[in-house]
Amino acid sequence: MDSYINIKVKVWRQAGPKAQGHFETYELNHIFQGASFLEMMDILNEQLIAEHKDPIAFDHDCREGICGMCSMYVNGHPHGPDSAITTCQLHMRKFKDGETITVEPWRSRAFPVIKDLMVDRGAYDKIMQAGGFVSVNTGGVPDANAIAIPKPVADEAMDAASCIGCGACAAACKNGSAMLFVAAKVSQLALLPQGKIEAAKRAKAMIAKMDELGFGNCTNTGACAAECPKSVSLANIARLNREFICAKFKD
Amino acid sequence: MATTKTETAKVITPEMAKIPQGPLEKKWTNYKDHQKLVNPANKRRLDIIVVGTGLAGASAAATLAELGFNVLNFCIQDSPRRAHSIAAQGGINAAKNYQNDGDSIYRLFYDTIKGGDYRAREANVYRLAEVSNNIIDQCVAQGVPFAREYGGLLDNRSFGGAQVSRTFYAKGQTGQQLLLGAYSALSRQIGKGKVKMYNRHEMLDVVLIKDADGVERARGIIARNLVTGRIERYFGHAVVIASGGYGNTFFLSTNAMASNGSAAMQIYRKGAYFANPCYAQIHPTCIPKHGDFQSKLTLMSESLRNDGRIWVPKKLEDAQKLQRGEIKGRDIPEEDRDYYLERRYPAFGNLVPRDVASRAAKERCDKGYGVNNTGLAVFLDFSDAIQRLGKDVVAQKYGNLFQMYEKIVDENPYENPMMIFPAIHYTMGGIWVDYELQTSIKGLFCIGEANFSDHGANRLGASALMQGLADGYFVIPYTIQNYLSDQIGVPRMSTDLPEFAAAEKGVQDKIDRLMAIQGKRSVDSIHKELGLVMWDFVGMGRTAESLKTAIEKIDAIKKEFWTNVYIPGEADGLNNELEKALRLSDFIEIGRLMAVDALNREESCGGHFREEYQTEEGEALRQDDKFSYVACWKYTGEDSEPELIKEPLDYEFTERKTRNYKA
Numbered sequence: 001m002d003s004y005i006n007i008k009v010k011v012w013r014q015a016g017p018k019a020q021g022h023f024e025t026y027e028l029n030h031i032f033q034g035a036s037f038l039e040m041m042d043i044l045n046e047q048l049i050a051e052h053k054d055p056i057a058f059d060h061d062c063r064e065g066i067c068g069m070c071s072m073y074v075n076g077h078p079h080g081p082d083s084a085i086t087t088c089q090l091h092m093r094k095f096k097d098g099e100t101i102t103v104e105p106w107r108s109r110a111f112p113v114i115k116d117l118m119v120d121r122g123a124y125d126k127i128m129q130a131g132g133f134v135s136v137n138t139g140g141v142p143d144a145n146a147i148a149i150p151k152p153v154a155d156e157a158m159d160a161a162s163c164i165g166c167g168a169c170a171a172a173c174k175n176g177s178a179m180l181f182v183a184a185k186v187s188q189l190a191l192l193p194q195g196k197i198e199a200a201k202r203a204k205a206m207i208a209k210m211d212e213l214g215f216g217n218c219t220n221t222g223a224c225a226a227e228c229p230k231s232v233s234l235a236n237i238a239r240l241n242r243e244f245i246c247a248k249f250k251d
Numbered sequence: 252m253a254t255t256k257t258e259t260a261k262v263i264t265p266e267m268a269k270i271p272q273g274p275l276e277k278k279w280t281n282y283k284d285h286q287k288l289v290n291p292a293n294k295r296r297l298d299i300i301v302v303g304t305g306l307a308g309a310s311a312a313a314t315l316a317e318l319g320f321n322v323l324n325f326c327i328q329d330s331p332r333r334a335h336s337i338a339a340q341g342g343i344n345a346a347k348n349y350q351n352d353g354d355s356i357y358r359l360f361y362d363t364i365k366g367g368d369y370r371a372r373e374a375n376v377y378r379l380a381e382v383s384n385n386i387i388d389q390c391v392a393q394g395v396p397f398a399r400e401y402g403g404l405l406d407n408r409s410f411g412g413a414q415v416s417r418t419f420y421a422k423g424q425t426g427q428q429l430l431l432g433a434y435s436a437l438s439r440q441i442g443k444g445k446v447k448m449y450n451r452h453e454m455l456d457v458v459l460i461k462d463a464d465g466v467e468r469a470r471g472i473i474a475r476n477l478v479t480g481r482i483e484r485y486f487g488h489a490v491v492i493a494s495g496g497y498g499n500t501f502f503l504s505t506n507a508m509a510s511n512g513s514a515a516m517q518i519y520r521k522g523a524y525f526a527n528p529c530y531a532q533i534h535p536t537c538i539p540k541h542g543d544f545q546s547k548l549t550l551m552s553e554s555l556r557n558d559g560r561i562w563v564p565k566k567l568e569d570a571q572k573l574q575r576g577e578i579k580g581r582d583i584p585e586e587d588r589d590y591y592l593e594r595r596y597p598a599f600g601n602l603v604p605r606d607v608a609s610r611a612a613k614e615r616c617d618k619g620y621g622v623n624n625t626g627l628a629v630f631l632d633f634s635d636a637i638q639r640l641g642k643d644v645v646a647q648k649y650g651n652l653f654q655m656y657e658k659i660v661d662e663n664p665y666e667n668p669m670m671i672f673p674a675i676h677y678t679m680g681g682i683w684v685d686y687e688l689q690t691s692i693k694g695l696f697c698i699g700e701a702n703f704s705d706h707g708a709n710r711l712g713a714s715a716l717m718q719g720l721a722d723g724y725f726v727i728p729y730t731i732q733n734y735l736s737d738q739i740g741v742p743r744m745s746t747d748l749p750e751f752a753a754a755e756k757g758v759q760d761k762i763d764r765l766m767a768i769q770g771k772r773s774v775d776s777i778h779k780e781l782g783l784v785m786w787d788f789v790g791m792g793r794t795a796e797s798l799k800t801a802i803e804k805i806d807a808i809k810k811e812f813w814t815n816v817y818i819p820g821e822a823d824g825l826n827n828e829l830e831k832a833l834r835l836s837d838f839i840e841i842g843r844l845m846a847v848d849a850l851n852r853e854e855s856c857g858g859h860f861r862e863e864y865q866t867e868e869g870e871a872l873r874q875d876d877k878f879s880y881v882a883c884w885k886y887t888g889e890d891s892e893p894e895l896i897k898e899p900l901d902y903e904f905t906e907r908k909t910r911n912y913k914a
Binding site for chain 1 (some may be wrong): 310313314317328329330331332333335337338347349385387388389390391392393394396397398399400401402403404405421422424426427428431434435436438439441442448450478507508509541542544545546547549550654655658659661724725728773775776817819820824825827828
């Protein structure tokens, strides 16, 4: 059963992109374990506001694990110690009375800190702009049932497509690689007949952009998939590599 | 009071709403055949501002850019992919009739009109049903991985308010997949330089400029860069608002934390009519509230009602034991369970529309049959489905929803029935638009949930995604050209014009005023207070008395906010509390407008339930002779009541009936 706990929260505070950051520890008493982690952060911020101190800036929006906005490194794990969830789906029942919880922003060269726990993930958008699409305009497309797609293929594409673009993969990776993010999109579209046509071009363009933006190389440590809130599989990276090598052979 | 003005109200005619002539099924074709277009060379010279990147905003921005217009697209999140459309779970409707179960464009139109309790415009709804099929084709072409049958063709499921299976879905993440489809199309245009994207920017006002004939036209917006705090000016030949709904007026809702109604209120204050603000949808299947610290309510998809059965105990003593935590749902034998939806509505059973299901849950809980410690929950039970289909099939269909439930509630829904309760989910009301989706201000358009147009007094499940994408992909790209065709000679205007300066000053003054209050209350504490007033007095059951109380209380909250709110930090940098305060200042106004509209509408229809107007069986009782109109509210000033303008709804093609989901 959920009960009430007293905790300490050790939070990364950084006034701006160029400012020197530091940890600050706050005490919070009587936190209900049924509260979500972000609700605990709300309570902390209310406390800070009451003391006329600067509340902690953090990204969050849907609070149901799908928008990909929340992005906290909790006790050494992107999105915290539970599996297959985002920070907003983490609940205080995962923590013990008296515990000190460490909260940091994503730490990755390609995601500079904006303030406190808020980072700039614009690099993911730029990778998408480089090729994460099927080149069709609105209108003039065939009937939706004109091309049959085997159910297992559609299901596999769906699993890859479930990526929420939160950045946990790159944040978890010791090399700061965005391979799982890129692989998820390349796989989804390469699996489907609609996306197959541009598969090689897409893989090359997205990888080139990823490299250009300062993401690291993939050394298959698997940390990305282990921390992915949507359990996007490493098999996608293998598929991306295949698409990429095929594309290079064709050159 | 607003009600006294109804006698002399002005009227909007079908001509003013630009409803095309001709039979229902020919109207949209006739419109497209005769509308004015802009040639490719001229498109390049025209700038369009799109505010919002949800299904409506992203699809509009992408499509307008594909056509050749220059698009400036704004969103408050760090990426356009995060707009709240992403959270839609269940599906999207279309009249494909792939299941051969009797569906058609007319039937989708009819179900939507009936589901909306005969308070939507026939011509708009028919067009929506008509373009629904194009949406599915478009999404498949983009690589949206819809669920498929083993034969490789698209699968469908059933949703409330329909007797056919017309809902396309992608697991429980349909909104996400459709939004990512639109986002990929948008990304492609950003990459090509046809869309200039402004992330973490919030619109704070619209800029109107009079042309040579003295006609006021929307020519730009004032936006705040949420990172730097800088107030910026942007010009557009036309402005499209796609900023979503205002459900967060209630503080607790299924909306995302930053979802807000401020863009709508900004344009309302500049003269755009606000239509049917009282029509808000309470979704029946949400995870119940668990504490005062709660920040939002989580929706469990309506698709669960395909296989889940809703019940409460038959015996009051069983309910009381559940409330005290002495027994669990599974301990109650079959014969002691009251499947009240199946009992009351045999024809539609658990798949009645949302408003009906929500009120039925409230009725049972009000009578004391609630099943959790607060007495505000009913069961949604899958034990029958698990027996019939096996756990694996149920897991395949609803696995991610079950997982979500378990993470939040810490209880396994495969073993014990889920507990659910209604919560605010969607707002059917919104900015008034004509058939072209143009507001009452020239050059200012409004699409998606932000407008009022298609759902009447109640939206059917899986129709929000349909409307957002219909507006963005297939309607506005046509209708905006009819407006822009005579704007091709208008050069890009300087943002140094006095109208821009004045709008920016208005925004700056408001921010300065807020920052100067330095009171004692946090923004959230006041917002929660507003939310409670809304839920208690403008919620699922409304009376003249409750609404008058609400207006008094909201006026007091407004005073408290403007004299006692505390915003820490500075305005010229990142300041979340300032962002929230600006949005709350508008929620307070919207809440009041909702109450005023609800008080005026002396009938029950769809999501608007006035307890004085119900049948003996507790069903909504419309007053077609008095209230068959769209209530359009016109802003008249900070301290005066809004003026009511009516758009009568004449049903030319459908016979208005009392909604019946019993037989």
